[in-house]
Amino acid sequence: MGLFIKEYPVRVAIACWPWGPYLGEDGVSNGIRAKVSSYTRHHANVMMTKAKICGNYVNSIFAKKEAIAAGYDEAILLDAEGYVAEASGENLFMVKNGVLKTVPPNSILKGITRDAIITIARDRGIPVLEERLSRDELYIADEVFLSGTAAEITPIREVDDRTVGKGKPGPICKAIQSTFYSTVQGREEKYKHWLAYV
Secondary structure: OOOOOOOOOOOOOOOOOOOOOOHHHHHHHHHHHHEEEEOOOOOOOOOOOOOOOHHHHHHHHHHHHHHHHOOOEEEEOOOOOOOOOOOOEEEEEEOOOEEEEEEEOOOOOHHHHHHHHHEEEHHOOOEEEOOOOOHHHHHOOOOOEEEOOOOOEEEEEEEEEEOOOOOOOOOHHHHHHHHHHHOOOOOOOOHHHOOOOO
């Protein structure tokens, strides 16, 4: 035990259990409620922000616990400069005036699902911008949604008690969701090369 690990012995454990939608069936269909957390996403000089390692998730655990205790479904973390980073375990997208925006992969974990969404959107002719987002941009967005391996594509209907758009999944989120689910279920020819059949 200790903080200086000289050797890295390899040990493997495989855990299997049934797991429905990470943020719930209702969340996928109707959207979730999110809260901007008082916890800050790791700065690039604090942790290895590109690494999917257990230690990085401690920060997210605190943020998620805070959000759940306050009656929300998920936490949104800001970066060290006060701009939107990501949710506790998901990347974040927003739509304004038909343009899909997401934060650049500076201090976030660049997700596979995030990349899939960007590709699907561009293939559908939806403009995509990777730029910094402020908290108040989420408040006035037409749509906001999360993406991740577990969350897949989950719309956000409310941020900090403010209704996002019409308070339900918007047309761009629903279109991308539909293509994504068709793809992972093997029904989308265009993206069959993304699948690894077992």
